[in-house]
Amino acid sequence: xxxxxxxxxxxxxxxxxxxxxxxxxxxxxxxxxxxxxxxxxxxxxxxxxxxxxxxxxxxxxxxxxxxxxxxxxxxxxxxxxxxxxxxxxxxxxxxxxxxxxxxxxxxxxxxxxxxxxxxxx
Ligand code: HEM
Numbered sequence: 166x167x168x169x170x171x172x173x174x175x176x177x178x179x180x181x182x183x184x185x186x187x188x189x190x191x192x193x194x195x196x197x198x199x200x201x202x203x204x205x206x207x208x209x210x211x212x213x214x215x216x217x218x219x220x221x222x223x224x225x226x227x228x229x230x231x232x233x234x235x236x237x238x239x240x241x242x243x244x245x246x247x248x249x250x251x252x253x254x255x256x257x258x259x260x261x262x263x264x265x266x267x268x269x270x271x272x273x274x275x276x277x278x279x280x281x282x283x284x285x286x
Contacts, residue, residue: 222251
């Protein structure tokens with residue numbers, strides 16, 4: 166019994182050592198891209214080129230968001246949001262056109278569509 170115990174303990178530590186060795190020599194994880202989506206500069210001209218229901222980018226609080234895939238889910242008629250495709254939309258987003266801000270949940274959702282930052286012309 167003692168032999169079985171010693172043997173299984175030895176095998177256990179052998180496996181731990183092997184796993185450690187493999188981790189030590191594993192290739193380094195790939196580098197993050199040099200320009201992350203959050204910092205890629207988008208000029209107003211580039212923004213303006215995405216102004217349709219199928220291809221809708223908006224600039225909000227300095228960030229640029231591709232909300233094309235979200236538009237069908239937005240809880241209003243498309244006509245409410247479409248005028249801001251391809252444009253600076255901070256004010257419209259902040260007020261929902263009636264002076265009420267979007268919820269923190271909407272803010273979180275918005276960040277998932279971020280593709281860059283608004284750059285100088
Ligand atoms: C910039 C143009 C936009 C306008 C004018 C606008 C306007 C509105 C309006 C009128 C409502 C429904 C009424 C209300 O809840 O008070 C609403 C709700 C909502 N919108 Fe927008 N919206 C815009 C963009 C967006 C974007 C880009 C997102 C997210 C990606 C978004 C997410 C939501 C969500 C989640 C709701 C549900 C209520 C809430 O969480 O605040 N909207 N929006």
